Amino acid sequence: MKRLNRRQFTSLAAASAAATAVVSSSRPARAIAANEVLGVAIVGANGRGGDHINGFHADKRTEIRAIVDVDSAVGNKRADQIEKMQGRRPEVFTDMRKAFELDSIDIVSTATPNHWHALCGLWAMQAGKDVYIEKPISHNITEGRMLIEAAKKYGRMCQTGTQCRSSGALRPAMEFIAAGGIGDCNFARGLCYKRRKSIGAIGDYPVPKNVDFDMWSGPATMTDPKVTRQQFHYDWHWQRHYGNGDLGNQGPHQTDIARWGLGLMRHPETILSYGGRLGYQAERKDPNYIDAGDTANTCVSIYDYGDKCIVFETRGLGVDDSADEEINKLFMATRGNKVGVIFYGSDGYVVQESYSRCLVVDKDFNIVKEFKGGQPHYENFIDAVISRNAAELNADATQGHLSAAISHLGNISYYLKEDNRVSPKELSDAVAKASKFDDNQATLERTLKHLTDNGVDLDKYPVSLGAMLKFDNETEKFIDNPAADQLLTREYRPGFELPKVTA
Ligand SMILES: NC(=O)c1ccc[n+]([C@@H]2O[C@H](COP(=O)([O-])OP(=O)(O)OC[C@H]3O[C@@H](n4cnc5c(N)ncnc54)[C@H](O)[C@@H]3O)[C@@H](O)[C@H]2O)c1
CATH class of the missing domain: 3.40.50.720 (NAD(P)-binding Rossmann-like Domain)
Structure with missing residues (x-):
């Protein structure tokens, strides 16, 4: 198949x-x-x-x-x-x-x-x-x-x-930012530094016998009674037909928090992603290895709102000892996964470092306040x-x-140009114009270093530069980009179309 x-x-x-x-x-x-x-x-x-x-x-x-x-x-x-x-x-x-x-x-x-x-x-x-x-x-x-x-x-x-x-840590922390607790704050960085090993080689694998595959496939195209991934459940996250990669898996938590803390009740105006599904050849020690996933495992997405900005970084390869000095200091750790949000204020930082803990950190990286609490969301x-x-x-x-749209917009930028594999120099030129809020070059350099640290040969497997997209908040369509507009929806399988919403 x-x-x-x-x-x-x-x-x-x-x-x-x-x-x-x-x-x-x-x-x-x-x-x-x-x-x-x-x-x-x-x-x-x-x-x-x-x-x-x-x-x-x-x-x-x-x-x-x-x-x-x-x-x-x-x-x-x-x-x-x-x-x-x-x-x-x-x-x-x-x-x-x-x-x-x-x-x-x-x-x-x-x-x-x-x-x-x-x-x-x-x-x-x-x-x-x-x-x-x-x-x-x-x-x-x-x-x-x-x-x-x-x-x-x-x-x-x-x-x-x-x-x-609903988190007892997040709610007061977001109020603290809104009340000027870290001074002026118009930039947040979401992180999903979360190790995701290859899901196995692309191939023909049987659907488990207890699964009604017609109903599992639902709105998506139904393939023959085989799938291309080894593990049927969960690993669909990394196949775009069903999932949205980590940008749409872990991402909606962090981009939601970033948007909340910055007080953004709208979509970004421009979007640019760069990244790829990289490093699995090195991981498997096989230069011809093709993993069954087709979403980016490494991606930086830059969302510019005009007056504010969110950057979301997805890293699926090893994150231990990566040279992210400032991020390590803010998360108070050098090793292990780092999943959270950093709010950059003129007077300090707020770090969402788990669903139940947020830290206020001063410019010298001392913790000056802590918010804790559970999440009674149900x-x-x-x-x-x-x-x-x-x-x-x-x-x-x-x-x-x-918040889901943030993931979709970042993915669309990547999907449209995933074959646009470019040199570090071209990436550098492109990100220079992406947003005035982040040090775009520093973020790019850290990302490339993270890849080479994980054995990625960037000459052989270059990073893809996504499409620079402009999005119209009123119409929820892209500006002058019919190819991107096509990805605002999908083709629904007969019998599983979205019903019209009628009174
Ligand atoms: N809020 C969170 O923190 C959080 C954490 C983990 C997962 N999630 C979300 O939960 C969802 C499920 O993730 P998961 O990891 O449990 O996936 P999973 O593949 O382990 O489980 C999905 C289940 O849904 C069943 N299913 C598929 N189509 C169905 C249908 N039409 N009708 C009824 N059942 C159907 C599958 O058989 C499977 O048992 C995802 O959208 C994921 O993003 C949220």
């Missing part, structure tokens, strides 16, 4: 628009009596689904009544687990629509792969359910906008799974489901959309 090629992935927006199905009307939500326990359906119950199970089980206002997973082994195992936890076994489904028909379900909480998020959310809201949708809320920008519209039109609560929005969602006040949601569909 062949890897899905770029043409298949980028097929025309027009095709999908023409194929969009119309679901004539939404189903009204049932009336909920005071103190009534709310029924939850968990859709997608493997890795992250486990956290959803624990989250809703811990809240006595909800009961898990349905588990939906297209892998029946996963679904049944989770149902066994839940039966032990709550004393009542949930119904098990492989088709989410069957669960959405049940009156006993009030809430749909979804942790499917990314390519299913929007369709699941739209179907659920049309069935009168409130939805908790994992990050990134969308697989493309059009989907995020549709979820906002649907939540509004159907009067549904739609929470995004960016749990840091509780926040359930509060809003009960109050029917969408303003109570800490991460509504609009927040989810804006």
Whole structure:
């Protein structure tokens, strides 16, 4: 079986628009009596689904009544687990629509792969359910906008799974920045320095026998009953047909925090990414090795908002001992993964160094203040489901959309020009104009050094320079770039088109 090629992935927006199905009307939500326990359906119950199970089980206002997973082994195992936890076994489904028909379900909480998020959310809201949708809320920008519209039109609560929005550490830290705690602050750097080894060679691998692959594929093109990756679950993150790479996996947490701290309720004006899927030949000691992933494992994305800027750095290769002196000092560590956000203020820094801890650091790299706290994000969602006040949601569909879009925009810049492999000199010339807020040359040099430290021969495997994109906030389209506009959506497989949002 062949890897899905770029043409298949980028097929025309027009095709999908023409194929969009119309679901004539939404189903009204049932009336909920005071103190009534709310029924939850968990859709997608493997890795992250486990956290959803624990989250809703811990809240006595909800009961898990349905588990939906297209892998029946996963679904049944989770149902066994839940039966032990709550004393009542949930119904098990492989088709989410069957669960959405049940009156006993009030809430749909979804942790499917990314390519299913929007369709699941739209179907659920049309069935009168409130939805908790994992990050990134969308697989493309059009989907995020549709979820906002649907939540509004159907009067549904739609929470995004960016749990840091409810963090007892993050909330006061973001208020501290807004109140001028580190002086003027208009630049934030998100980091995903997180080791990701190769997912194995591209090839023909069987779909596990318990998986309904038609339903797993859903809106995406269905390949023959084989996949190109060795590990069926989770590793789809690194195949763009289903996932969005680490820019859209870890990224939506950090770019969301960066956008929050800078007070940005809009999209960037210009976007430039550079990077590649690099280093696996050295890792495998095979110059001809081709890894099954097709998203960048190393990428720098520069998002310029005119008056502010976010830079997001993805590093999937070894990050120990990399020569990032200032970053090491701010994270108080030289070795190991570094995932977080640095806010650069005129008087100091705020460092989000975990979901439950933020540091205020002075110009001499001393910690001067610390914020700590947990993330009651499911509780926040359930509060809003009960109050029917969408303003109570800490991460509504609009927040989810804006933060997912940051990942999509960065990926689009890379995807459009991934074959544009250039010399360090050309990269240097291009980044010089990217934004006035970062030391673009220093960021580039550190990135190239990180690659060579990991054995990447940059002459043989040069870094790709992405497209410099301009984005129109009003129309949510690119300016003078029809090729980029095509990537605002995807071609949806018949039967899995996004339903039109109707009153
Ligand atoms: N908020 C967080 O911190 C956080 C952490 C991890 C993962 N996530 C998100 O959770 C999602 C799931 O990630 P994961 O690591 O658990 O992936 P996974 O591949 O381990 O699990 C996905 C599950 O969904 C099932 N599935 C696929 N299509 C389905 C469908 N149509 N209906 C029902 N079930 C379906 C699969 O069979 C699988 O069991 C991703 O979007 C990821 O970004 C969020």
